[in-house]
Amino acid sequence: MSKIEPQPAANEVYRLPPPLFDARCRACWMVAALAALVVASFWSLDLQWARFFSIESLARMGRFAGELARPALGHAFLQKLLPAALETLAMSVVGTVLAVVAGLLLALPASKLHDGDPARWRGPTRLLLNALRSVPELMWAALLLIAAGLGPFAGTLALAVHTSGVLGRLFAESIENAAQGPAFALRVRGVPEGRVFLYATLPQVLPQLMSYALYRWENNIRAAAVLGVVGAGGLGQMLAFHLGLFQMGETGTVLLAMIVLVSLVDAASYVARRFMGR
Template sequence: MRATPDPIPVPPSLFSARCRACWFCAALLVLVVASFASLNLQWAQFFSLEAARSMGRFLGEFFPPDTSPAFLAQVLQATWETLAMSALGTVLAAAAGLLLALPASRLHDGDAARGRGPVRLLLNALRSVPELVWASLLLIAAGLGPFAGTLALATHTAGVLGRLFAEAIENAPSGPGDALRVQGVGPVRVFLYATLPQVLPQLMSYSLYRWENNIRAAAVLGVVGAGGLGQMLSFHMGLFQMGKTATVLLAMLALVALVDLCSYVWRRQLTR
């Protein structure tokens, strides 16, 4: 007896009333259309010939960049200051984020996790305030300079990494930890010998990724007086010294590209 061929599957309809994802996409599309309709976007003026000429004259003022040895030494010092701010801020944030992630996560099925809700609200509060606002607030206590910028990066990034670390800890396989708990091992040793080894590569990857972001943020924080390349950029642009501004911008691009490359290589090594 000849077997009946399987029916050809019919592709799903483009929009289904029972599809939640379809309704979400439709609502998102309506929101985008409403945003374009409510904003006074001057597209014709933006793409006009006069705007192109003005932008060309403005970009022409950046050339040639200032390459005098005395100014390059200042830029090199500011570059190192920006790099140090981002690195120290990320290290402090990773330590604080891990300490906050423990009470913000449910370590096993029987864990009451009474502090999970309040600590997660704290993490939301820390990361909801941008680094630039934190720097403006901390300048009052720490004064002008890289110290306020470092604290601002650490405060904001601690909220981001704390939430990411908590999710990684909660999603870790519970088998090794359960085996140790059955044998009467305490919670601290369970975390150190069962949970942490499983999530450590993921935690390091998150930290390196945030370091990439903090390099860009540290370059901007100098605008409010937090030191580094951003402070030089704000100073020379305010004086319309466009040649010096171009040199600072090139240093920012080089620093971001270098850190992105190093972070990418390190994250690839962690995932092997």
């Protein structure tokens, strides 16, 4: 018995899939521009791939990695390493907390809370946030070292200043994208704007704000370690010292401590996100 093929309905119209590129498609032009930018970037950079993958280069990298793979685990050195690791952790925690507070205070004038909000300070505040996060942490640390001197204080302030610009922009975007219904319901009842934010907007965006803060804390652990290179204390200062003396065993131990510290912070951040998601 032969199988009967289904026949198309009389009014059913089969259409070919759209072409990959359409001159009226804005997204297509955007993708084409990005592709051209990638090609131009590869063309403009002097990427010496053959030299990088040469036998001589690979042998040198292998010899250097082998020296780092024999960390120094002496009791005297580990006694110096533990306070430096705790100092790096403290720098990241204090810098992130200060940045959360400053970022939230700057996010309020940098965001438009509702359609009727004039948001007079939105432009200048966003320009300030752009300036804060455009300057790298190393540059902020170098500037603050002049005023605060060597040590973790300058590094902590550098983390706080740079992260304030990052979190302020992210917080402002979250506040502007919050649903307007609850806030509008309170506003029509004559509730002051401050209480509207606390009772309507903040509960909506608080999980997202906490997620951004935890993510920046993870980044600040690595940044705090790097800031020690310019004399801001912590593991980075030990790394710069021993690497400058070509003491590869001690350098490998410091790098191992950084990996352990970042892993612990990542695990703590994961637990905190799971707890907030319940």
